Amino acid sequence: MTTQHQGFSAEVARARTIRYTWWLAALAVIVVISTVRLYTGADRITAPGTLRAAIIGACPILLAGLGGLWAERAGIVNIGLEGQMLLGTWGAAFFAYHYGPLAGVLGAALMGLLGGLLHAIATVSFGVDHIISGVAINIVGLGAIGFLAKTTFDDLEGGGPRNLSGYSTPPEFTVPLVADGARSLADRNWFIISDVAGAIAGVTTRLSLLTVLTFVLVGVTAWVLWRTSFGLRLRSCGENPQAAETLGIDVYRYKYVAVLISGAFAGLGGAYLAMVASSSFTVGQTGGRGYIGLAAMIFGNWRPSGVLTGSLMFGYTDGISLLSNSGVLVHALLLLVAIGLAVFAVLKLRAAEKITAAVMAGLSIGAFVWYFSSDSVNTSFTGMTPYVVTLFVLAVFSQRLRMPAADGQQYRRGGAG
Amino acid sequence: MRRLSTYGVALATCGLILTACGTAADDNDSDNDAAAAECETVQLEGDPQVGLAYDVGGRGDQSFNDSAYAGLTQAVSEFGIAEVTEGEAGQDESEDIREERLRTFADSGHNVIVGVGFAYSEAVDTVAPDYPNVAFAVIDGFDPTEDDVNCNVAYLGFAENEGSFLVGAAAALQSQTGTIGFVGGVNNTLIQKFEAGYAAGAEAVNPDINILTTYIEESDPAGFGDPAGGQAAAEGQYADGADIVFHAAGFSGTGVFDAAVAADKLAIGVDSDQFLTAGPEQAQHIITSMLKRVDTATYEFIASAVNGEPDQGFTTFTLADDGVGYSTSGNFLTPETIAALEDYKAQIIAGDIEVPTQP
Numbered sequence: 001m002t003t004q005h006q007g008f009s010a011e012v013a014r015a016r017t018i019r020y021t022w023w024l025a026a027l028a029v030i031v032v033i034s035t036v037r038l039y040t041g042a043d044r045i046t047a048p049g050t051l052r053a054a055i056i057g058a059c060p061i062l063l064a065g066l067g068g069l070w071a072e073r074a075g076i077v078n079i080g081l082e083g084q085m086l087l088g089t090w091g092a093a094f095f096a097y098h099y100g101p102l103a104g105v106l107g108a109a110l111m112g113l114l115g116g117l118l119h120a121i122a123t124v125s126f127g128v129d130h131i132i133s134g135v136a137i138n139i140v141g142l143g144a145i146g147f148l149a150k151t152t153f154d155d156l157e158g159g160g161p162r163n164l165s166g167y168s169t170p171p172e173f174t175v176p177l178v179a180d181g182a183r184s185l186a187d188r189n190w191f192i193i194s195d196v197a198g199a200i201a202g203v204t205t206r207l208s209l210l211t212v213l214t215f216v217l218v219g220v221t222a223w224v225l226w227r228t229s230f231g232l233r234l235r236s237c238g239e240n241p242q243a244a245e246t247l248g249i250d251v252y253r254y255k256y257v258a259v260l261i262s263g264a265f266a267g268l269g270g271a272y273l274a275m276v277a278s279s280s281f282t283v284g285q286t287g288g289r290g291y292i293g294l295a296a297m298i299f300g301n302w303r304p305s306g307v308l309t310g311s312l313m314f315g316y317t318d319g320i321s322l323l324s325n326s327g328v329l330v331h332a333l334l335l336l337v338a339i340g341l342a343v344f345a346v347l348k349l350r351a352a353e354k355i356t357a358a359v360m361a362g363l364s365i366g367a368f369v370w371y372f373s374s375d376s377v378n379t380s381f382t383g384m385t386p387y388v389v390t391l392f393v394l395a396v397f398s399q400r401l402r403m404p405a406a407d408g409q410q411y412r413r414g415g416a417g
Numbered sequence: 418m419r420r421l422s423t424y425g426v427a428l429a430t431c432g433l434i435l436t437a438c439g440t441a442a443d444d445n446d447s448d449n450d451a452a453a454a455e456c457e458t459v460q461l462e463g464d465p466q467v468g469l470a471y472d473v474g475g476r477g478d479q480s481f482n483d484s485a486y487a488g489l490t491q492a493v494s495e496f497g498i499a500e501v502t503e504g505e506a507g508q509d510e511s512e513d514i515r516e517e518r519l520r521t522f523a524d525s526g527h528n529v530i531v532g533v534g535f536a537y538s539e540a541v542d543t544v545a546p547d548y549p550n551v552a553f554a555v556i557d558g559f560d561p562t563e564d565d566v567n568c569n570v571a572y573l574g575f576a577e578n579e580g581s582f583l584v585g586a587a588a589a590l591q592s593q594t595g596t597i598g599f600v601g602g603v604n605n606t607l608i609q610k611f612e613a614g615y616a617a618g619a620e621a622v623n624p625d626i627n628i629l630t631t632y633i634e635e636s637d638p639a640g641f642g643d644p645a646g647g648q649a650a651a652e653g654q655y656a657d658g659a660d661i662v663f664h665a666a667g668f669s670g671t672g673v674f675d676a677a678v679a680a681d682k683l684a685i686g687v688d689s690d691q692f693l694t695a696g697p698e699q700a701q702h703i704i705t706s707m708l709k710r711v712d713t714a715t716y717e718f719i720a721s722a723v724n725g726e727p728d729q730g731f732t733t734f735t736l737a738d739d740g741v742g743y744s745t746s747g748n749f750l751t752p753e754t755i756a757a758l759e760d761y762k763a764q765i766i767a768g769d770i771e772v773p774t775q776p
Binding site: 044047048049050052053056057146150153154158159160161162163164165166172206273277278279280282283284285287319322323324325326380 | 509642644657
């Protein structure tokens with residue numbers, strides 16, 4: 001009884017230390033960002049408008065990433081997220097135009113779910129290679145919405161054969177008092193306080209209900225997959241489906257459910273693009289966000305919190321590339337990148353990974369040199385920022401990532417032998 | 418394997434060079450012809466059948482492409498053209514898809530073909546020589562091989578810088594904050610003409626005006642069909658203090674208007690009179706539009722073909738012939754502003770003001 005009790009309290013203490021470390025790390029990041037902001041004078045790094053743009057950029061990626069997480073946790077690689085998102089954009093526009101914003105959101109999820117169903121039938125029931133099925137869905141998705149748009153939107157008011165606008169979108173609200181208070185603090189340009197206030201103001205101003213739903217879904221995903229027996233069974237299908245089968249789990253059913261949910265999430269991502277990031281539909285407006293979502297999921301090590309971090313980072317770089325005079329802002333971020341690389345180099349050196357440390361240090365010096373030898377980054381580069389960051393992060397972190405053990409593998413019922 | 422592919426590349430290169438030589442030789446012939454004599458009138462075979470290929474954004478963009486559609490509709494109803502086909506461009510399609518679209522039109526008997534948007538310039542240049550009895554037109558077009566004159570192509574250009582000058586002056590006259598914005602779809606020479614004129618007009622009114630500029634894409638035509646990008650770009654400019662934003666971004670402009678509605682700021686439309694084409698809520702924020710009479714250009718080209726003498730060569734629609742201008746729908750422009758704009762317009766037409774084409 002006592003030993004069990006001691007073991008329990010030791011575990012609590014360890015969890016607490018980990019939590020403190022995370023808080024300290026987060027605080028350190030904020031301090032560094034704030035210092036860089038004051039040093040470079042690029043106050044827009046943490047301005048409310050910038051962070052709002054970042055969140056709007058992040059949400060579609062986040063929804064796609066969560067969709068990818070659901071499928072891959074059950075062992076199905078869903079590279080068809082892009083196609084399911086595309087189906088979602090049409091679903092959102094069509095149903096919102098005729099039946100209002102709530103129907104639009106549900107319709108988008110339904111269309112995404114249909115895309116997921118197609119993927120599930122191909123990969124789970126027929127054992128088609130996951131990548132091939134996914135790529136096919138991306139192609140079919142684009143073709144399908146092109147056809148659907150032409151047949152359903154051409155004659156509508158505000159519509160054309162490839163686009164539609166003039167439908168209602170989910171309501172937005174501004175948190176009273178908090179938003180204004182945070183905004184006035186953010187405008188003072190104080191150390192740390194203004195940065196945090198900027199983030200709060202960015203989040204609380206004209207917040208769409210769909211944005212709220214997106215962040216709620218992160219929590220729901222984490223809870224369902226890691227805190228319920230359903231989630232445990234689902235993940236066991238991604239880790240070792242044969243073992244799951246021997247324990248009496250209907251692996252096919254769990255895989256189906258996971259891929260259907262995955263498609264629905266991607267469809268919601270499409271709804272976000274067509275209803276919050278803009279209020280118009282056009283064929284092919286996802287612009288590769290499904291793939292970036294997949295990258296965010298890999299960056300996030302197949303964990304919801306990681307997907308959230310990755311999406312916010314990609315969303316931030318995506319958002320700032322569309323700010324006016326973004327060259328100066330990206331230039332200031334170079335300094336941030338240089339410092340971040342230097343910190344990683346030190347950490348790697350302490351972990352005795354000399355080669356990685358050397359590469360990091362070299363890159364860090366390169367970034368410092370670039371920063372101090374120029375005043376602004378060419379706008380051609382700012383547009384590339386999200387993709388460069390994706391590549392870079394994957395290159396740096398990929399060694400520490402662990403995907404579900406049976407991810408992407410074909411599973412046949414009765415294979416447990 | 419590697420060696421094999423090296424040979425492949427070498428062979429392909431040879432092939433390319435050879436074909437290039439072939440066309441270069443042809444070029445010289447037609448060049449001489451063109452230099453020797455004026456192009457002869459294109460002889461259309463049979464009744465005029467119109468094919469209209471849209472740019473990215475497509476019909477329903479409430480802007481550029483819709484303006485071309487308006488011209489087409491007018492021509493069709495006026496001349497009773499029986500056979501009309503429209504073609505839609507995809508978000509990121511390659512050059513050969515555009516060529517294929519034009520060839521499909523020509524092969525199926527269409528003899529009056531309009532490519533809407535500069536993106537068709539290269540495709541028309543490739544396709545047109547194969548169909549000497551088909552009259553082509555490219556709106557905003559340029560001739561990529563200027564030595565080689567295509568006698569059956571009309572390049573319909575506009576003095577966008579002049580029209581943009583006027584809306585830039587309007588923005589500067591009515592701005593409360595002294596900061597105005599410009600959102601371009603793609604950072605190319607065509608859209609830079611809008612930016613240059615807009616900035617020149619604003620600075621003519623107020624030399625100290627602060628102009629924010631954002632391009633949605635650096636080179637990808639998808640920037641004309643990205644409302645989310647337009648919204649993000651305009652939202653950033655409004656947050657940075659701009660109170661009037663002018664867009665030259667095709668369908669992405671709907672995102673700019675959404676941002677104007679959300680921020681309760683103002684916007685300036687482009688190509689069509691967007692006060693009339695946008696939704697009722699958006700329209701209340703569109704103070705004027707830079708009119709680019711793509712409809713007139715399309716209509717006049719089809720009319721010339723119907724009359725048996727299709728337009729050829731370069732035509733530029735300017736302020737002087739009302740090819741570009743500004744709209745006053747919604748009565749957002751004050752009488753003083755309109756008076757000032759008319760004054761500038763007269764000066765530009767008279768040549769007293771030279772509007773730049775490069776920012």
